[in-house]
Amino acid sequence: MHTRNRTAAIALGAIAALTLTLAGCSGGNSAAPSDDASSSAGGTLVVDTAFSIETADPGHTYDPTGNMLAKALYETLVDFEGSDVTTPVPGLATWEQNDDATEFTFTLEDGRVFSDGSAVDADDVVFSLQRIQGMAEAKPNFLLAGVTIEKVDDTTVRFTTETPLLQLPAILANPALGIVNAEVVQENGGATDGADTAQEFLDGESAGSGPFVLDTLDLTSQIVLTKNPEYSGEEEAAYDRVVIRNVTESATQLINLQGGDTMVAMDLNGDQVAGLAHGFTVDSVPSGQxxxxxxxxxxxxxxxxxxxxxxxxxxxxxxxxxxxxxxxxxxxxxxxxxxxxxxxxxxxxxxxxxxxxxxxxxxxxxxxxxxxxxxxxxxxxxxxxxxxxxxxxxxxxxxxxxxxxxxxxxxxxxxxxxxxxxxxxxxxxxxxxxxxxxxxxxxxxxxxxxxxxxxxxxxxxxxxxxxxxxxxxxxxxxxxxxxxxxxxxxxxxxxxxxxxxPGRNIATSDEVTGAVYNSVWDVDLAEIAPAG
Structure with missing residues (x-):
């Protein structure tokens, strides 16, 4: 017998995106105003955060800023809605599972495409996840330990686990398990046998189906994203451009926010957000740590x-x-x-x-x-x-x-x-x-x-x-x-x-809405939009 899981049967709760891997923040600030900064639809969204990121390759990422970036560039089989991580929902696929929670069958949604316009299919799913399994040094590698992944047909993938794994849908919502364009990544060094060398390519160009594509990546100063014109999902970006800046001091983030130089400040402490006056919105919630x-x-x-x-x-x-x-x-x-x-x-x-x-x-x-x-x-x-x-x-x-x-x-x-x-x-x-x-x-x-x-x-x-x-x-x-x-x-x-x-405080100007904390990927950049 199989149980249909469009919304998984498990009530899963809030977590912290920060893990015991504990990657530290990168040095340096890039707090200068961005070109074309605007809160209007189609303009530029500016986000200040203290970088905790090592790469734009989802198969190697496992830190807060990296998860936020991967969420913007790559879609996963499973998703969560807004700040609610209690119940997994379909992302790229719906799923069924057997009563023993040892077999999960995922069926891809129709019409989903990568940023080059090519269709997302079962081969892409199998390659993406087996690539991570093959990279023993990759931080997300342990997430798929004991899981066998195989193609059933062009739109269907079966996951088999050695022991019952009711939490598998929640695991598959991790942005590190984003699905990449297999053909493109293989042409640029991607492999499933542990010999993968695609990280350098993916640090310069994205190969996903998410609402944004990578424009530029500087791990010490800023990341620039642009809207994916081929995006076919339900989270179409409101902004044409997103600039994520490495601002390591929360006091500088506060100054930038109050001065209108940024629209989202990710790392303000409790005293700083308590002092924000009219014109700002703060999402203060427990972090899950x-x-x-x-x-x-x-x-x-x-x-x-x-x-x-x-x-x-x-x-x-x-x-x-x-x-x-x-x-x-x-x-x-x-x-x-x-x-x-x-x-x-x-x-x-x-x-x-x-x-x-x-x-x-x-x-x-x-x-x-x-x-x-x-x-x-x-x-x-x-x-x-x-x-x-x-x-x-x-x-x-x-x-x-x-x-x-x-x-x-x-x-x-x-x-x-x-x-x-x-x-x-x-x-x-x-x-x-x-x-x-x-x-x-x-x-x-x-x-x-x-x-x-x-x-x-x-x-x-x-x-x-x-x-x-x-x-x-x-x-x-x-x-x-x-x-x-x-x-x-x-x-x-x-x-x-x-x-x-501890709490997590995300402060925004009243010009934008939708910047709510999610303990898996910090914020979903595609959900942020001009107020009104």
């Missing part, structure tokens, strides 16, 4: 304090409202390892309970030892600076009798300690790779983030089993229930203390 504390469960790392009772003491010893004050507009308290809006997320977060915290601290065996809180001090997340956050955590935990010493370090240095699992007490963050709650299962014992906290699979077999059940679920209702049970168990006795879901 989670800032959290981890308490290592390995005795080799944490000694006698390698126990979840210490985590419970920290969890109930914190004043979350006071921590949230540091986050600004759009931010919310993290209700668990699964952020609010995702399937299985808890409706309410922990409230401070100092009596419970002190009791757990006594049970943990704590006897006045100093805990070193390690964290990156040069990588703010969603406008949240980690140093003042760590200082406030230190002060709050002192109130329950826990002594904390702050140990900041540069991001690159601290990342090695975090990934290597050598932090006894760490302050970090996590962002999902695609729009599905399966992204948070790595916090389970024995999985990636769990192991970074020294929490092996035998440490809590019940939680490990819940994670395994959620990963292999084929019934959507049972899957949702299992994710909730997983989130509840993690919040009750896991070694992690979720703190804040």
């Amino acid at each position: 989670t800032i959290f504390l981890l308490l290592n469960q390995s005795s080799d790392v944490a000694g006698d304090l390698a126990n979840v009772e210490l985590a419970e003491a920290v969890r109930y010893g914190l004043d979350y409202d006071a921590l949230l004050e540091l986050a600004g507009a759009g931010a919310t308290q993290a209700t668990g390892v699964i952020p609010a809006g995702f399937e299985g997320a808890l409706s309410e977060g922990v409230e401070r309970d100092t009596e419970r915290a002190e009791a757990a601290l006594a049970e943990s065996g704590y006897d006045g030892q100093t805990l070193r809180l390690q964290f990156p001090n040069d990588y703010p997340v969603g406008g949240v600076e980690f140093t003042p956050l760590a200082e406030r955590i230190q002060a709050q935990l002192a109130e329950i009798g826990l002594t904390v010493e702050l140990a900041p370090a540069p991001f690159a240095t601290e990342l090695d300690a975090y990934v290597g699992g050598t932090e006894a007490f760490g302050l970090w963050f996590w962002g999902p790779d695609y729009a599905d709650s399966a992204n948070f299962l790595p916090f389970a014992p024995g999985l990636k983030v769990g192991l970074r906290s020294g929490w092996d699979a035998d440490a809590d077999t019940e939680i490990a089993d819940l994670a395994a059940q959620a990963a292999s679920a084929t019934d959507t209702d049972e899957r949702a229930t299992t994710f909730t049970e997983f989130a509840e168990a993690m919040q009750e006795r896991g070694p992690f203390v979720p703190l804040i879901v």
